[in-house]
Amino acid sequence: MRDMPEKLVYSFWAPPTSPWSPWVKPVLFAHMDEKGVGSRVFLPQSKADVFKVFKDNYGDTALIVNLPGVESVAAGLELIDFGYRPIPLYNAAPGHSRAVHKLDPVIHALEGGTERLNEKHIDPDAPPAFLIDADRIAGPRDPKPGTFDNRWVIFPQDVPSAGFLKRQNINRVVLIQDEYTPAWQDDLCHILCRWQDAGIAIEKLVLGKSNELQPVKAPRPSYFRSLYYRWLTTLKFRRNSAGGFGGNVPQPSEGGGGYGGGFG
Amino acid sequence: MIEPIRAGDPIDAGKFAELRLRTIFECRKWDPQVGDVDVLCRFPLLMQPKQWGELADAAERMAAEAVTSEQELLQRPELLGDLGLPRPITRMFKLHRHDTLTNAPRAMRFDFHWTTDGWRISECNADVPGGWNEASGFSALVAEQYSNVRLTGDPTGALVRAIHDRVGRVARVALLHATAYVDDRQVMQFIADRLLDVGLTPLLLSPAHLDWSAGRPTYEGPIDLLVRFFPAEWLINLRPRAAWTHFFHKHATPACNPASSLLIQSKRFPLVWDKLKTSTDTWHQYLPATRDPRDADWRGNPDWVLKPALGRVGEGIAMHGIGNAKEHKRITRAVRLRPRYWIAQQRFESVPIPTPRGPMHTCIGVYVVDGKATGAYARVSHSALIDHHAMDAALLIEQPVAQPAEHPTNALPGAALA
Numbered sequence: 001m002r003d004m005p006e007k008l009v010y011s012f013w014a015p016p017t018s019p020w021s022p023w024v025k026p027v028l029f030a031h032m033d034e035k036g037v038g039s040r041v042f043l044p045q046s047k048a049d050v051f052k053v054f055k056d057n058y059g060d061t062a063l064i065v066n067l068p069g070v071e072s073v074a075a076g077l078e079l080i081d082f083g084y085r086p087i088p089l090y091n092a093a094p095g096h097s098r099a100v101h102k103l104d105p106v107i108h109a110l111e112g113g114t115e116r117l118n119e120k121h122i123d124p125d126a127p128p129a130f131l132i133d134a135d136r137i138a139g140p141r142d143p144k145p146g147t148f149d150n151r152w153v154i155f156p157q158d159v160p161s162a163g164f165l166k167r168q169n170i171n172r173v174v175l176i177q178d179e180y181t182p183a184w185q186d187d188l189c190h191i192l193c194r195w196q197d198a199g200i201a202i203e204k205l206v207l208g209k210s211n212e213l214q215p216v217k218a219p220r221p222s223y224f225r226s227l228y229y230r231w232l233t234t235l236k237f238r239r240n241s242a243g244g245f246g247g248n249v250p251q252p253s254e255g256g257g258g259y260g261g262g263f264g
Numbered sequence: 265m266i267e268p269i270r271a272g273d274p275i276d277a278g279k280f281a282e283l284r285l286r287t288i289f290e291c292r293k294w295d296p297q298v299g300d301v302d303v304l305c306r307f308p309l310l311m312q313p314k315q316w317g318e319l320a321d322a323a324e325r326m327a328a329e330a331v332t333s334e335q336e337l338l339q340r341p342e343l344l345g346d347l348g349l350p351r352p353i354t355r356m357f358k359l360h361r362h363d364t365l366t367n368a369p370r371a372m373r374f375d376f377h378w379t380t381d382g383w384r385i386s387e388c389n390a391d392v393p394g395g396w397n398e399a400s401g402f403s404a405l406v407a408e409q410y411s412n413v414r415l416t417g418d419p420t421g422a423l424v425r426a427i428h429d430r431v432g433r434v435a436r437v438a439l440l441h442a443t444a445y446v447d448d449r450q451v452m453q454f455i456a457d458r459l460l461d462v463g464l465t466p467l468l469l470s471p472a473h474l475d476w477s478a479g480r481p482t483y484e485g486p487i488d489l490l491v492r493f494f495p496a497e498w499l500i501n502l503r504p505r506a507a508w509t510h511f512f513h514k515h516a517t518p519a520c521n522p523a524s525s526l527l528i529q530s531k532r533f534p535l536v537w538d539k540l541k542t543s544t545d546t547w548h549q550y551l552p553a554t555r556d557p558r559d560a561d562w563r564g565n566p567d568w569v570l571k572p573a574l575g576r577v578g579e580g581i582a583m584h585g586i587g588n589a590k591e592h593k594r595i596t597r598a599v600r601l602r603p604r605y606w607i608a609q610q611r612f613e614s615v616p617i618p619t620p621r622g623p624m625h626t627c628i629g630v631y632v633v634d635g636k637a638t639g640a641y642a643r644v645s646h647s648a649l650i651d652h653h654a655m656d657a658a659l660l661i662e663q664p665v666a667q668p669a670e671h672p673t674n675a676l677p678g679a680a681l682a
Binding site: 156157163 | 285294300
């Protein structure tokens with residue numbers, strides 16, 4: 001897939017035949033031309049053994065793959081074999097070499113994964129495996145001066161509504177995480193609680209711990225269902241990270257005091 | 265009442281899929297889906313040249329009144345406390361009231377709505393207007409699909425020309441934004457592409473990244489012009505603490521827009537009109553009556569809308585019958601506690617127009633760059649509140665079609681799919 005135009009790579013991940021394609025986030029694809037298409041791809045150890053719990057896929061279950069960095073892409077590609085369509089929801093700009101999150105491996109994995117998407121047949125009705133980065137909010141409270149703060153959060157507007165899921169016959173959502181990820185991330189709870197309230201069952205698969213599906217109830221986050229939530233979140237991040245959640249942290253020489261803000 | 269705008273025929277689904285892909289990658293539109301809404305609209309809105317002329321003229325007159333008012337406000341510190349700005353910013357304007365801060369291109373967007381009383385505006389985005397990708401990029405791609413229409417203009421092209429006129433070729437232009445906010449970065453990236461096209465050097469930076477130690481902004485070298493897509497009221501959170509004040513001083517580097525644009529961005533701007541020497545007649549004509557919440561009978565009254573003084577994209581707005589009751593209660597409580605940061609505005613009744621997706625409300629965002637109306641795009645929504653769930657639609661002007669002499673007709677010429 002060397003030198004494949006980014007539009008074509010995106011089209012493999014978001015084919016017009018899938019009802020879930022509109023949610024594929026384009027931003028990392030748009031940076032493929034800058035990041036060198038066809039770079040070497042590292043995919044972590046296979047989790048296919050664990051994913052056998054999904055072997056009976058009746059098309060009624062959506063997955064949220066919330067693993068660190070490139071692991072979600074790798075898991076998403078493996079879940080194709082269990083009848084799922086990976087839907088990348090990464091929504092951050094890669095920035096430069098001193099970024100808080102190195103997104104180049106994810107970009108390369110998305111690009112490298114195109115071959116697998118091309119080889120495998122994915123049913124147009126395949127349910128979605130939404131791919132996000134479990135570390136999206138993680139990072140130092142006060143990033144070092146000179147770093148590019150590209151942490152991000154996922155908003156309810158970034159995923160389908162409960163109504164849409166139900167119209168696609170989805171009545172169960174499984175959250176896949178590893179044992180090192182906080183049990184409940186606040187931004188995800190805003191999404192899961194909306195789905196849960198609409199009658200969609202939530203289950204969890206914690207890799208490395210039980211490796212079994214567990215029915216769970218997502219806790220209600222603050223400002224749940226508030227129109228203010230997106231606004232407040234945006235304000236909080238921007239206010240706390242001087243120049244923007246995602247802004248470059250100034251060098252001490254640029255102002256003498258270094259970076260004094262924080263995240264969260 | 266005859267609507268001055270109408271919906272065109274939708275673009276064929278297959279063609280639109282390709283157009284959507286081009287919009288994402290060629291126009292840097294990285295948020296084409298919001299919740300369940302594909303925000304790129306398959307049909308354009310069509311308007312007669314006369315109607316566009318009215319909107320363009322109104323926008324230009326309001327822009328002129330706003331800029332003159334801004335200058336007067338800088339000289340009238342006694343009025344600044346009425347604008348609902350953060351106190352440190354008000355103090356800064358009082359300290360630097362003789363600075364004009366307007367030595368750069370000015371860009372604004374006026375949001376017009378078709379209502380039972382004719383055209384009305386809901387707001388003017390005078391500080392950091394967005395939507396450039398849609399107005400110049402998406403709209404141009406949609407226009408290619410139709411015959412007998414023309415674009416309203418190219419706002420981004422006008423902005424880039426204005427910047428180029430100020431700084432000349434090979435200048436370095438800093439595009440200041442919250443860099444990892446994809447919604448914001450896509451706007452800056454789109455403008456950066458256009459700056460590159462005319463030979464300028466764009467720098468995609470956070471405002472916190474600037475070095476002001478030389479008395480003017482630098483970043484690995486001199487910067488010739490600042491384009492700010494970072495709301496002025498958030499600059500006060502920059503670190504170190506002194507960094508934000510530079511944006512409120514007069515300095516040799518032009519800033520588009522200057523921080524003083526916040527004076528007219530505030531939705532409480534109308535509260536000082538009667539005290540200004542500057543005429544705001546056009547604003548009076550198009551903006552619904554606006555009051556301090558303490559001076560309006562808004563409690564339980566569906567005729568009033570509550571808005572934050574510095575709210576954006578329809579967020580934080582309370583309208584009876586729109587949004588949930590709990591949210592409405594939360595906002596009204598905030599208004600009671602801190603009324604000086606809110607306004608009560610008379611509600612207008614938006615008139616939906618028939619579209620291929622059923623009746624929809626419309627909002628026409630008209631750009632004014634350096635005093636001239638330079639184009640527009642539309643947002644359409646099933647709800648009267650046009651917020652981030654609204655769809656972006658191209659606004660196209662219908663062109664007269666030469667009629668064959670043997671079949672003269674007075675029928676309105678229609679846009680046809682090419």
